[in-house]
Amino acid sequence: MEPRFPGEPLGLIAGGGRLPRIVAETAMARGFTPIVVRIADAIDDDWDGFVGGYFAWGRTGDAVRFMKASGVSRVVTCGTVSRRPDFRSILPSFRTLIMLPTAFRVVRGGDDRLLRNVAAFLKAEGLEPVAVQDVAPQLLAPHGPIAGRRPEAAEDKALFLALRVAQTLGSLDVGQAVVASQERVIALEAAEGTRDMLHRVADLKTRGRIGRGERLVLVKAVKPQQDERFDLPSIGVSTIREAESAGIGAIGVTAGKSLIIDYEALVAAAGEAEIAVVGLAGGDVGQTAAAPHHSDALGEGSS
Known part of the structure; x- marks a missing residue:
């Protein structure tokens, strides 16, 4: 524009x-x-x-x-x-x-x-x-690996599960975010927002309600019926830090319909936290680790 x-x-x-x-x-x-x-x-x-x-x-x-x-x-x-x-x-x-x-x-x-x-x-x-x-079109998340390491196989499965659940959740106009492991859904976002949901996950982990072998992921997905002029899913450095505190190993966002805030800072934070960040399209499974991420994927002006 x-x-x-x-x-x-x-x-x-x-x-x-x-x-x-x-x-x-x-x-x-x-x-x-x-x-x-x-x-x-x-x-x-x-x-x-x-x-x-x-x-x-x-x-x-x-x-x-x-x-x-x-x-x-x-x-x-x-x-x-x-x-x-x-x-x-x-x-x-x-x-x-x-x-x-x-x-x-x-x-x-x-x-x-x-x-x-x-x-x-x-x-x-x-x-x-x-x-x-x-x-600011440069803020849109690309498809595939965006930052950090590549997702492991268990995280790929968890991302696919969380994406499917997030799409269903969104169709009901409930929330945009889901935390899951390769085995089950851990938490759903409702009125409290992503930050408070991740605090709940951290508490569950502290209380031993999440198994040591469960690889947790966070997915933020656009709602199927969403007016894309408003409130697209977004992640930034604060998301990385909150996810790390909750024991999240990978983060997925809807490719082309989510916003990456302060890209260079997010890349640095994801690398430091060893968290994989990927852009997902509907039906993605077993593909998120297929290609290296590109540091210039979002262009200039995003930091």
Whole structure:
């Protein structure tokens, strides 16, 4: 995606974490002027040098008005949001008060329904939702080995099992992540998120509920019905560290539909932790260790 004119304002609804900053810097390098609306987990993030500001949930209407007044017509949304907005427990601004009936409809249902509702809401406000990968395609995970060592045979079997389960889980709009061994499913992600799921796995391991011979893997897979403009599965250095603490030996993500954050740093972390990282396509089994990974698979700008 290119600017329609030099310096075109591009709205960025930024949650927490590194991803929004990477998207903003990539957009700027491509000739956009990022207009950054920080929400939720981004409350304390430093965005000095970028146009924008922080907007509490009660000022959602003000955030929309700010973007439109800044000339924004296209918007990308990314970053971590630990808690959903609870519009019943906030004191909204007048602009948000007008929008409350719509806001209540937006936050109902599972994550996938919520994201589709967000897209419909933005469109109704005259803002076109665009995907992270439209702005920064270099972040997409390639197929095959990505970082670290190659998966062992037992891990290959576990990756295939976890991928099948993750696809089923996603079809029910439950979660994106699964931990499995070559023998069984260990944990499923639901509302708690991947980090807390991995903490559960670490606790299970500490309590002896996971056998010493079980080779654990983590798979994060895009949901079959997912709107790919929002919330693609992603992994970064923090994922590697949390996986290592949980005893995970290999990580699989949906190739072409998952994001690799800070690629060079992830490669270094995976090598240090001796964790295999691979991009999976539907039906992959016994193939993840077939080829060496390429350090330039994601191109420049991903760190």
